[in-house]
Every structure is written in structure tokens, then in C-alpha cells.
Amino acid sequence: MSSDSTRSPAAVGRMLKRHWRVILYPIGMIPALWLVWQGQHGALGADPVNVFERSLGLWAFRFLLACLALAPLKRFAGINLLRYRRLTGLLTFFYASLHLLAYVGLDHGFDWGVLWTDITHRLFIILGMVALVLLIPLALTSNAFSMRLMKRRWKFLHRLIYPVAVLAGIHFFLSFKTLNDVSAPYLAGLAVLLLCRVLPRRRR
Secondary structure, three states, X not given: OHHHHXXXXXXXXXXXXXXXXXXXXXXHOHHHHHHHHHHHOOOOOOOHHHHHHHHHHHHHHHHHHHHHHHHHHHHHHOOOOHHHHHHHHHHXXXXXXXXXXXXXXXXXXXXXXXXXXXXXXXXXXXXXXXXXXXHHHHHHOOOHHHHHHHOHHHHHHHOOHHHHHHHHHHXXXXXXXXXXXXXXXXXXXXXXXXXXXXXXXXXX
């Protein structure tokens, strides 16, 4: 019995390492569920639709930054968390899609005339839509089968995450219309992560 109890923590650790997706994907959806709960209980303030919509967009931006941070972490700090790139990328797409759904359904009540005017005349809406459209093929090919099938083309396709990040950053800035204590840190973080992408590699 003592031998089993000694091995059990290691066995649990191996199980968590093997099945981390089962744990982390539901955890990643907790902010959305929390926002829904707050909305149902009147805890989102005087303009709940606007707060709900913006909060979903902010979470999409947070997961995008997390996704972009994984490669620099490995490159500059030697911390290899690249296995979570698919997780953070899919959560980015999930929250960006919810952000769009809140905008279409809650903000405009599926009024397609008003939506068409926004999509064709408001720059930050156009940029956000383009960023989300570019995320679609990344989400659809975020699986091992697509990696094997596409091979080198898969890496080329998934470099779209960088133009997505630029478009999302501009959309994020224009939606706030100014740099403030909310937008400035996130945009600064995005600028640093994009800069890390173009920095030359150190010679060994």
C-alpha cells in the first residue's frame, strides 16, 4: 500500500500531462461563463451589452497575446510551452467569435442593414472582421491531421497570426479611441511581442 501511495502522485502528474487539454480548455471558457452569469444577474453595470461585448473582445486579445508570447518565451527564456499554442489560438478564435456574435445579436439585434453600414463604413469594424476571417483557416487547421497533410504549407499558413495580431491591435486601439490605462498596456505588450518576432537570433 505504501508503494502505491508513493507512486500515485507521479501517476497523477503523468495523467495531467497527458490529458491537459481536458482540463485547460474548460478553464479557458470560464471567463465567458462568468460574463454570462454576470449579465443574467445585472452585474455588468448601466450598459451591460457594451460591457459584455467589450469584455469578450478583451479576452480574445488576451489569449492572442498569450499565443504570441509562447515562441519568444522559448527563444529568449528557454521555457518551452509551445504545446499550448493550439489551445491559446483556439481560445482566441472562440472569444473573437463570441465578441462578433454579441455585436451582431445583442448590440444590433441582427439588423442586417445597420450591420452592413458598419461593416462597409467603420474602419475599426472592417479591420476586426478581416482579422476574424483570417483566424478561420487557422482554427480549422489547428489539428495534427492538417499538420501532416499540409506539411510546410501549414507553417506558412499559420504565420497569418502576425497580420491578424496587427489588425486586431489597430481594431483594439480604434475601439477605445485613445490610449488609457486599459488599452496602453495591452498594445505595448503586442508591440513587444511583434518586435521579438523580427529581432535577429543570437549566435551560439
